[in-house]
Each structure stands twice: as C-alpha cells, then as structure tokens.
Amino acid sequence: MNYLKLENIKKVFSNNSKDDFIALNDVNLEIKESEFICLLGPSGCGKSTILRMIAGLETPSSGSIIYKDKKIYKAQKDIGMVFQNYSLMPWLTVQDNIVLGPKFSKVSKNERKDIANHYLEMINMTEFGGVYPYELSGGMQQRVAIARALANNPDVLLMDEPFGALDAYTRIVLQKELLKIWEKHKITVVFVTHSVDEAAYLADKVVFMKSKPGRIYKEIPIIMPRERKREDPQFGKITSELLQLFEENNKIKK
Ligand SMILES: Nc1ncnc2c1ncn2[C@@H]1O[C@H](COP(=O)(O)OP(=O)(O)OP(=O)(O)O)[C@@H](O)[C@H]1O
Numbered sequence: 001m002n003y004l005k006l007e008n009i010k011k012v013f014s015n016n017s018k019d020d021f022i023a024l025n026d027v028n029l030e031i032k033e034s035e036f037i038c039l040l041g042p043s044g045c046g047k048s049t050i051l052r053m054i055a056g057l058e059t060p061s062s063g064s065i066i067y068k069d070k071k072i073y074k075a076q077k078d079i080g081m082v083f084q085n086y087s088l089m090p091w092l093t094v095q096d097n098i099v100l101g102p103k104f105s106k107v108s109k110n111e112r113k114d115i116a117n118h119y120l121e122m123i124n125m126t127e128f129g130g131v132y133p134y135e136l137s138g139g140m141q142q143r144v145a146i147a148r149a150l151a152n153n154p155d156v157l158l159m160d161e162p163f164g165a166l167d168a169y170t171r172i173v174l175q176k177e178l179l180k181i182w183e184k185h186k187i188t189v190v191f192v193t194h195s196v197d198e199a200a201y202l203a204d205k206v207v208f209m210k211s212k213p214g215r216i217y218k219e220i221p222i223i224m225p226r227e228r229k230r231e232d233p234q235f236g237k238i239t240s241e242l243l244q245l246f247e248e249n250n251k252i253k254k
C-alpha cells in the first residue's frame with residue numbers, strides 16, 4: 001500500500017507583477033505508516049509548502065499526493081496539522097480549544113468532556129482546562145495545540161516548526177513528550193524544523209531539502225535507538241553530518 005506518497009510534485013506560485021516562481025520541483029517522497037519524518041532545510045526551500053499540500057491547504061501545480069492509495073485533493077479528517085504560532089482560539093478556554101474538532105463532528109458534550117480530560121492529562125495540564133490561552137506560556141500553548149490536533153484522532157500529524165519559538169529547555173521537554181505520544185498512538189509524523197539537533201533527536205528519517213528551486217536533496221535514515229542521548233558520540237556524529245549538508249548548500253549558492 002502507498003501510505004503517504006508525494007509523486008513528481010511541482011508547485012509554481014503565480015505573481016501578477018513578477019515571473020512565476022517555482023517553489024518546488026520534482027519532489028518525490030514516500031512516507032511509511034508510523035514513520036517519523038523530519039523535513040530539514042534552509043529558509044524558503046518549500047518545507048511549509050509541502051506540509052500545506054499534504055494538509056490539503058494548497059494544491060500542487062502538477063504531480064500528486066497519494067494517501068492510503070488515493071489521490072488527495074482536499075483536507076482529510078485524519079490528517080492533522082500543528083502550526084508554528086500555536087493558532088489557538090483566544091476566545092475559547094483550553095478545554096474548548098482541545099475539543100474544537102470533536103465539537104464540529106457533533107460529538108456529545110459529555111464525550112467531549114472526557115476527551116478534553118484525557119488530553120489535558122496527557123499534556124500534564126489537568127488544572128488548566130478552564131483558563132484562556134493568553135494566561136499560558138508559549139510552551140503550554142504549544143502543548144494545547146498538540147492536544148487539539150490529537151483530539152481529532154489523526155493518523156498523520158503534520159507539524160510546522162512547532163517548537164521554533166520556545167526556549168531551549170522547554171523545546172527539549174516537548175520533543176520528549178511528542179515521542180512518547182508518537183510511540184503510544186503509532187501516528188505518522190511529518191515534522192518541519194531548521195534544527196539539526198531536533199531532527200537528529202526525533203526522526204526515523206531526515207529529508208534534507210535545498211532551495212531555488214525547492215527540492216529534496218538527500219534522505220538520511222537516522223539509525224540510532226531511542227531514547228536518544230545527546231551526549232552519545234553517535235548523536236554528535238549525526239548532527240555534524242546534517243550540518244555539513246547546510247554548508248554544502250551554502251557553498252553552491254556562493
Ligand atoms: N502563497 C505564496 N505566494 C507566493 N510565493 C509563496 C507563497 N507561499 C510560499 N511562497 C514562496 O515559496 C517558497 C517556499 O516557501 P515555504 O514557506 O514553503 O518555505 P519554508 O521552507 O517553509 O521556509 P521557512 O523555513 O522560512 O519557513 C518561498 O520562496 C516563498 O516565498
């Protein structure tokens with residue numbers, strides 16, 4: 001079965017004033033069920049565009065996205081997305097934010113309460129169900145955003161630099177929590193990051209992209225048992241290999 005597959009994707013953005021811009025060209029990628037993929041690459045190489053296309057928020061100019069053997073044309077209920085800027089609804093409490101999807105799907109009030117409690121527990125925020133997003137730190141808001149995505153029971157979770165704005169320590173804590181959730185729910189994750197450290201810690205496979213035009217340059221399987229330790233020399237070796245790819249990319253541009 002083709003679980004999730006990008007086939008010969010090209011994405012052109014048309015501009016009224018300037019020439020058409022080729023954001024992605026000839027992108028081919030196969031993602032297996034329950035795999036944790038990190039998309040890594042310089043700014044502007046098309047990482048978010050790939051996620052937005054898988055999410056059905058953007059359509060490829062040519063090529064196809066195949067999900068569970070079918071071509072996708074629009075947003076899928078079982079593909080969830082977590083954005084960089086948390087994107088919680090400021091007028092809803094934490095628990096109402098978490099069960100927004102189930103509410104749209106007409107899940108009963110009692111059941112929604114159970115779902116909210118379950119995820120509040122999972123993100124260690126049981127006492128925060130009744131507060132509003134502005135009362136929370138960035139790390140807490142991001143936990144809620146992850147809980148909200150999970151409350152829809154997705155098979156695939158797309159995450160666009162979800163920890164980019166967090167301090168280094170909170171980021172490490174949330175990476176660890178995310179891996180626990182991923183292991184427990186056996187979801188497939190496509191995670192965008194700029195950070196070689198984050199990619200080496202999280203991914204089964206790192207997909208390194210280059211820009212102008214955006215394309216996949218290399219797929220690097222990360223063969224290191226979990227829980228990975230940053231102090232392990234093997235971890236250092238992986239991060240330097242990934243960093244080397246950024247350096248190669250810069251040299252070509254000069
Ligand atoms: N709606 C749009 N209209 C025109 N150009 C766009 C649009 N969306 C993205 N682009 C261009 O496509 C390219 C890829 O953008 P994208 O946001 O996917 O990059 P990225 O790899 O996610 O970058 P970053 O790491 O900075 O988030 C960029 O050059 C961007 O300017």
Ligand SMILES: [Mg+2]
Nearest residue numbers: 047048049160
């Ligand atoms: Mg982006």
